[in-house]
Structure formats: structure tokens, C-alpha cells
Amino acid sequence: xxxRRVLVWARRVTLGLLALTAAFLGLVPIGRYLARAGFEEGxxxxxxxxxxxxxxxxxxxxxxxxxxxxxxxxxxxxxDSLGLHASTLVLVLSAAYRDSLAFRTWWFPVIGSVPYKxxxxxxxxxxxxxxxxxxxxxxxxxxxxxxxTLGWFNDPLLPTTLALDTLELANTVIHELVxxxxxxxxxxxxxxxxANFVGSRGAERFFRARGQLHAAEEVVRRWxxxxxxxxxxxGLYGALDSAFQAHPGDKPARLIARDTVFARARVHLRTTxxxxxxxxxxxxxxxxxxxxxxxxxxxxxxxxxxxxxRVHRRAGGAIRSTIAExxxxxxxxxxxxxxxxxxxxxxxxxxxxxxxxx
Numbered sequence: 153x154x155x156r157r158v159l160v161w162a163r164r165v166t167l168g169l170l171a172l173t174a175a176f177l178g179l180v181p182i183g184r185y186l187a188r189a190g191f192e193e194g195x196x197x198x199x200x201x202x203x204x205x206x207x208x209x210x211x212x213x214x215x216x217x218x219x220x221x222x223x224x225x226x227x228x229x230x231x232d233s234l235g236l237h238a239s240t241l242v243l244v245l246s247a248a249y250r251d252s253l254a255f256r257t258w259w260f261p262v263i264g265s266v267p268y269k270x271x272x273x274x275x276x277x278x279x280x281x282x283x284x285x286x287x288x289x290x291x292x293x294x295x296x297x298x299x300x301t302l303g304w305f306n307d308p309l310l311p312t313t314l315a316l317d318t319l320e321l322a323n324t325v326i327h328e329l330v331x332x333x334x335x336x337x338x339x340x341x342x343x344x345x346x347a348n349f350v351g352s353r354g355a356e357r358f359f360r361a362r363g364q365l366h367a368a369e370e371v372v373r374r375w376x377x378x379x380x381x382x383x384x385x386x387g388l389y390g391a392l393d394s395a396f397q398a399h400p401g402d403k404p405a406r407l408i409a410r411d412t413v414f415a416r417a418r419v420h421l422r423t424t425x426x427x428x429x430x431x432x433x434x435x436x437x438x439x440x441x442x443x444x445x446x447x448x449x450x451x452x453x454x455x456x457x458x459x460x461x462r463v464h465r466r467a468g469g470a471i472r473s474t475i476a477e478x479x480x481x482x483x484x485x486x487x488x489x490x491x492x493x494x495x496x497x498x499x500x501x502x503x504x505x506x507x508x509x510x
Contacts, residue, residue: 222321222322223325226322233358233361233472234471245269246268246291246448246449247284247291248449255267267448289445290445292445292446319374323355326350326351327351330347336482340452346489352378353471353474354471355371356375357471378454380425381429381450386451386454395413417442418442463478463496
């Protein structure tokens with residue numbers, strides 16, 4: 153085959169791949185979603201301004217300047233002291249089956265199946281939530297103050313992130329850097345729960361290193377509340393699981409049992425859980441939405457936080473060593489990272505160790 157024929161063949165293959173890609177992005181629902189997400193991400197990236205330049209601008213408000221400097225400081229602390237890597241408001245949709253504890257998932261290239269889907273367009277997010285609900289799922293559509301591109305781009309700092317108080321701002325910066333450091337495809341529950349742990353414990357160390365002991369202690373109090381709330385969602389998950397198993401194959405009975413469990417949980421929230429929480433408003437706690445999607449969505453961020461804490465205690469409270477060990481364990485068993493962590497702690501692996509996805 154001559155070089156001329158090779159070039160003609162290569163050009164035809166390239167044009168064919170471009171045509172297939174265009175068809176995928178224009179005709180297939182997931183392709184249209186990815187195209188729209190890429191377009192919106194591109195607009196955000198195109199409008200970015202260097203944080204250092206905004207800080208140096210004399211017209212920048214003092215409060216904004218202080219928050220931006222905190223972001224840079226927290227990011228540098230995460231890189232230097234925690235061993236992490238760096239490289240708009242988003243609506244996040246989660247969904248679950250109404251009569252079983254199973255996520256409704258979406259598949260994406262590179263990251264695999266995930267139990268949530270993000271939207272830059274509010275109306276599109278609302279339409280998708282209604283469609284998911286009409287298809288027979290429980291749905292939860294909630295705002296997210298930040299997102300990570302998993303190291304593919306320099307992630308933008310959004311105005312909604314800057315609206316957080318300084319404690320949550322540092323937590324969020326470190327949380328998102330966890331995702332650029334490590335992300336196991338198809339393991340969203342582990343990825344997010346790990347980032348939740350590292351964000352909180354990392355923010356605690358960040359403020360202690362700055363001599364801001366009051367801020368560090370408040371971070372600890374908030375983390376303690378997260379742990380308590382995580383126990384509530386785990387207990388609710390277990391109660392629902394038992395209720396569903398008591399009525400196999402009988403969907404009406406399963407739905408009645410589900411509503412009974414939620415009614416009891418609502419009372420528990422108001423009378424037992426709320427008084428234990430030191431940093432969460434009891435009124436908002438009493439209004440927490442309860443459906444299977446809410447239970448599954450909370451578990452994404454609050455599953456087995458205690459196993460991370462046990463590794464942390466084993467490391468003598470050294471957060472950098474804890475992070476390194478957790479990442480090494482996760483990489484040793486990427487399809488079941490929780491199991492790797494549990495084995496390191498000498499725990500038996502329960503049958504329910506994996507959150508159901510179908």
C-alpha cells in the first residue's frame with residue numbers, strides 16, 4: 153500500500169469517527185447531555201479570572217479578597233501538608249427505586265456508572281427530575297456549590313462556593329482536591345464519603361496550622377454532627393431494607409412499609425436526633441426530605457465514615473499518613489475499596505458491604 157493510499161484511508165477513518173461522534177453527541181440522549189455539559193463547562197472556563205489577579209485588584213472587596221486568599225492557602229496546604237494533587241452553581245440529580253434500596257444510575261465515559269447527574273441548566277435539571285419521577289423513581293434535585301473535573305481542567309472557583317463560610321470553604325477546596333488525586337470509576341459512594349472525611353479532617357488541620365484553634369474546633373463539631381447524621385441515614389437504610397425484605401414481590405405492601413418507616417424516622421429526627429446535633433439547626437433537620445432517593449443520596453456522602461476515623465486513630469491522628477494509607481488501600485482493590493479498608497482493620501466483610509446498583 154502506497155503512502156498516498158494510507159493517507160486517503162486514514163482521512164476516511166478520521167472523517168468516519170468524526171461523523172460517528174457528531175451523531176452520538178447530537179442523536180443519543182447521553183451524547184446530547186455530554187455535549188451540553190461540555191458547552192456549559194467551556195463557558196465557565198472561558199470566563200475564569202486568575203485568583204491572584206483578583207486579590208491584587210484594589211477594587212476587590214476586602215471580604216472577597218480574604219476568602220480568595222483562604223482558598224489559595226487551603227489549596228497549598230492540601231498539596232504540601234496532606235499530599236493531595238491539584239490539577240456556578242450546579243444542580244445534582246439523584247434517583248432511586250421507590251420500593252428497593254437501589255440507585256438509578258447513569259453511565260459516562262471514563263468515570264463509569266454514577267448515581268447522580270449534574271446540570272448547569274436549572275430547567276433542564278427540573279425536566280429530567282420530572283421524567284425520572286414519571287418513570288417510577290424517587291428523585292432528589294439539590295444544589296451543589298462546587299464540582300470537580302477530576303484533574304482534566306483547572307477547576308473554577310464559583311460564586312456559590314465563595315458564598316460558603318470560611319470553614320466550609322476550606323473543607324470544599326480540600327474535598328474537591330481529593331477527587332483530582334484519586335477517583336475510582338463506578339465507586340461514587342466511596343469516592344464521596346472519603347472526600348467528605350478528608351475535607352473535614354483536612355480543614356481541621358489547616359486551621360490548627362494557622363493557629364485558628366476556635367475555627368478548628370468548630371470544624372470538629374460539624375464533623376461530629378456529620379457522623380451522627382451518617383448513623384441516622386445508615387439506620388434508616390437498614391430499617392428500609394428489612395421492611396422491603398419482609399414483603400418480597402409485593403410492591404403495594406413494600407410502599408406501605410416504606411411510608412411507615414419514614415413516619416417513624418420523622419419522629420426520631422425531631423425528638424432524638426435534633427437534640428444531639430450541636431451545629432445543625434433543629435428546624436431544618438425536622439424538614440429533611442425523606443424518600444428512597446434521599447436515603448441513597450445521603451449515603452453517597454455519609455457511608456461508613458467510622459472506618460475512615462478508625463484508620464485515622466490507628467495513624468495516631470496524623471491526617472497525611474491516614475490519607476496516604478486510605479488511597480493505597482483503595483488502589484489495591486479499586487472495584488471494592490471499602491472492603492480493602494475493612495480488611496486492613498480486621499473486619500469481616502458483610503454481605504451488605506456494597507450499596508446496591510442496578
